[in-house]
Amino acid sequence: MIKWRKWxxxxxxxxxxxxxALTIVYAVSGIAVNHMADWNPNYRQQKEALELQPVQGExxxxxxxxxxxxxxxxxxxxxxxxxxxxxxxxxxPGQTYTVDVPTGQGIVESVRTxxxxxxxxxxxxxxxxxxxxxxxxxxxxxxxxxxxxxMFVLKGKNGITGRGAWFTIMGALVPAGIWIWYQYF
Amino acid sequence: xxxxxIVIALLFAAGSALSGDxxxxxxxxxxxxxxxxxxxxxxxxxxxxxxxxxEGGIVDVCAKRGCWMKIASDKEFESITFKVDDGVIIxxxxxxxxxxxxxxxxxxxxxxxxxQIESGKKHAKEENEExxxxxxxxxxxxxxxxxxxxxxx
Numbered sequence: 388m389i390k391w392r393k394w395x396x397x398x399x400x401x402x403x404x405x406x407x408a409l410t411i412v413y414a415v416s417g418i419a420v421n422h423m424a425d426w427n428p429n430y431r432q433q434k435e436a437l438e439l440q441p442v443q444g445e446x447x448x449x450x451x452x453x454x455x456x457x458x459x460x461x462x463x464x465x466x467x468x469x470x471x472x473x474x475x476x477x478x479x480p481g482q483t484y485t486v487d488v489p490t491g492q493g494i495v496e497s498v499r500t501x502x503x504x505x506x507x508x509x510x511x512x513x514x515x516x517x518x519x520x521x522x523x524x525x526x527x528x529x530x531x532x533x534x535x536x537x538m539f540v541l542k543g544k545n546g547i548t549g550r551g552a553w554f555t556i557m558g559a560l561v562p563a564g565i566w567i568w569y570q571y572f
Numbered sequence: 573x574x575x576x577x578i579v580i581a582l583l584f585a586a587g588s589a590l591s592g593d594x595x596x597x598x599x600x601x602x603x604x605x606x607x608x609x610x611x612x613x614x615x616x617x618x619x620x621x622x623x624x625x626x627e628g629g630i631v632d633v634c635a636k637r638g639c640w641m642k643i644a645s646d647k648e649f650e651s652i653t654f655k656v657d658d659g660v661i662i663x664x665x666x667x668x669x670x671x672x673x674x675x676x677x678x679x680x681x682x683x684x685x686x687x688q689i690e691s692g693k694k695h696a697k698e699e700n701e702e703x704x705x706x707x708x709x710x711x712x713x714x715x716x717x718x719x720x721x722x723x724x725x
Contacts, residue, residue, distance in 0.1 A: 427635055430665045447648065466629040466668035469648050476631065476671025498665045512662060516596070 392539065399536035406529050409510075416511035429497045429508050437484070450475050454486055456523035490554060543562055598661040598723035601625060601675045609645035609652050612678060616715045620680040626652060626717060627673045630663075630724070637663035643672055645718075654719040667724050676719040683712045 417430035440459045444450035451467045454460075454477060464477040464484075478482040486493035509515060513523060538547045538555060545551060603625035607662040612626070631651055632642040641663045643658070654674045656663075688708045690699045695702035 411678050423637060427665070429638075429662075432635060432636075432665070455661065465633075466644075466671075468631045468651075470631065471649050478629070478631070480669070481666055483668055498668070500666070512659075514662060531614060 391489055391558055392542070395539050397535045399533060399540055401518075402529050402536075403533050406526060406533060409526050410530070412507045413511050416504070416507040419508060420512065429501060429505050433497045433499075435495050435497075437486065437491075437493035439486060439493060441491045442486055442488040447475065450488065451477060454484065458484065574678050584591060594617075595723055595725060597722045597724065598656065598665065598719065599675075601673060601721050601723060603675050606673070609643065610647040610650060612649065612652065612717075613645060613647075613650050613715065616678070616680040616713065619678040621677060623675065624670070625673060625675045626654075626719070627671065628652075630667045630670050630672050633663050633665050633667055635665060638664065640719075641667065641672065641674075641722075643674060652715060652717050654717045654722065656719045663722075663724075670725040673723050674717060674719050674722040676717045679716045679718050681714045681716075683714065687714060689714050 394492075416428075422428070437458075439454070442450050446538060447467060447469055451464070453455075454475060462479070464479050466478045468476045468478070470476065473488050474489055475486050477486075481498050483495070483496045483498075484493060489501075510519065510523075538551060539547045540546075541551065543549065547555065603623060605625065606627045607619070607624040608629055611627050614623065626643055628643040628645060628651075630641050631644045634640045636656055639658050639662070640653050641677075642649050642651040642653055651719070654676065667673070685708050689705045692703045693710065695701075
């Protein structure tokens with residue numbers, strides 16, 4: 388084995404170990420956000436119906452107090468909003484109460500983060516920004532390095548000049564073929 | 573071996589720069605003076621195309637992509653939609669009830685009945701939902717704040 392291949396394999400192995408954790412984070416998050424049209428990968432949303440008495444009060448403040456009394460809510464909401472004259476909304480951390488003023492019917496919507504997946508998505512979609520942008524760039528470069536050095540780990544018939552070439556070409560043809568299909572057909 | 577350990581150590585050292593308080597979304601705010609949402613809603617044509625900074629409680633957030641949020645006006649029964657391009661900024665769903673300061677450019681678009689029906693049908697098809705053309709009652713003016721940056725709470 389010539390010297391460059393030894394270094395290639397050592398760096399491929401060790402940098403490969405280093406990127407395992409983040410590759411799993413990105414891959415799991417990638418699957419989750421790929422299906423964003425079908426679900427919210429960050430939050431679990433729950434809605435429950437409320438049956439209250441018609442909301443009384445002349446002002447928003449009075450209406451808020453009446454809703455709070457009916458729901459036995461002791462803490463003040465973070466904010467109150469009236470999207471239209473017939474609706475009042477009370478916002479609490481992670482919970483929104485929406486009540487129809489004339490009928491008292493309403494909905495309480497609870498929002499909770501999905502454990503683990505939320506954190507994975509924050510990293511994958513770079514919500515953290517700042518230093519993470521550079522770290523994620525470095526990770527991407529490391530991933531390219533692992534991919535390229537991976538082609539030269541083996542020599543001979545299973546290496547890039549033999550069987551490896553066919554697998555590498557197949558791996559490139561799949562995304563290229565799909566792109567061409569969507570572009571022209 | 574020593575070289576590869578140094579390379580890996582550098583990789584992890586870069587992570588030490590990790591930070592972020594999670595309050596700033598998108599670009600830094602540059603406009604200093606807050607424009608009342610009620611002023612924009614009252615005279616939208618005057619603000620069309622202008623860069624503004626608005627402030628108010630967050631009353632709704634896009635449940636799918638976090639690509640918009642509604643900011644309550646200083647007047648009752650009014651809010652403005654702060655819309656960003658998909659993926660550029662993702663607003664957290666649990667931001668509802670918090671206060672936002674958002675900067676962007678006001679966009680005012682007027683839609684005829686025909687345009688609303690056409691767009692309603694298209695949207696319904698995409699979302700696999702029913703659309704009732706009779707729900708369109710007349711021409712509509714849509715006022716959006718094309719958001720570029722926001723600070724929440």
